[in-house]
Amino acid sequence: MRKPSLRQLEAFKAFVESGSVSRAADVLHVSQPAVSKLLNHFEADIGMQLIDRNSNRPVVTERGIRVYEEIDRILSGVDQVGQAIASIRAKERSLITIGVMPGFPPHILSHAAQLVRNERPDVSISFIVRSSEYVSHGILSRQMDLGIIARNLDHPQVNSTLFSNDSFVAVMPRDHQFASQSTVNVTDLHGQHFIAFTQGSVTRRLIDEAMEAAKVEADIILQATTAPNCCAFVEAGLGLCVMSPLFAKGHLRTLVARPFVPNLSLKIQTVHHVDSRDKRAIALVLNALKEARDYSARTDTGL
Structure with missing residues (x-):
């Protein structure tokens, strides 16, 4: 060859x-x-x-x-080298590359980026949306400085911090028949028009297991890969969806969310290499992400 x-x-x-x-x-x-x-x-x-x-x-x-x-992974690394070189030329600006799982709330990312910029104008952030597995590889290979993932990354060279583990909620239009309920039970989903995540996602697996245990068959009319897409379908009145409240926030001006029973949750973690090249900047980004998350929790309505 x-x-x-x-x-x-x-x-x-x-x-x-x-x-x-x-x-x-x-x-x-x-x-x-x-x-x-x-x-x-x-x-x-x-x-x-x-x-x-x-x-x-x-x-x-x-x-x-x-x-x-594999080519996409390799060339992404090449692009990051180019970005780093450009950053060095631009007044020694510190570039932090963050791998983000698909569907992570963009309003949290943008708020965190603004907080970082207010504190450290010399820090530049590059967000790369990839699967949790891809981001994990990027952290281990040190092609990424920080990761936001929905999987366990138990490795001695990686620091992991729990970012979110909130119980799932059912998201629906404000005029939905379940909007008046204090909770939505998995048995309520039987025969209901349902917006599901695609097969292979952690959220889909957890919900499928809950419905199977309760012998419930929802009418899955659409499947989507990310929470924003699911919420868009819900906003169009096509059905309801069950997801982490972290992903529902930001859509609750037009939708409502109710606690889902049984208790299910998606563990989201921030991860970075123990030998990170700019530990002060990464610590700043982590704090900004937490502050943006907490601000979103305080200000969003509908839960």
């Missing part, structure tokens, strides 16, 4: 993300034949079929998806 070039990796990443050779060529500012040549040589060099060209529109194979995920 020949070692692939950086340009080949960039071409394959652009093809996967854009969906076609022509759009990949636009992204890379080269001709379509040049992109096709890079893709063909890349497959030949690694001895693996990454693109199925038998259909009218070329599609990425299962192997190709796995290769893309």
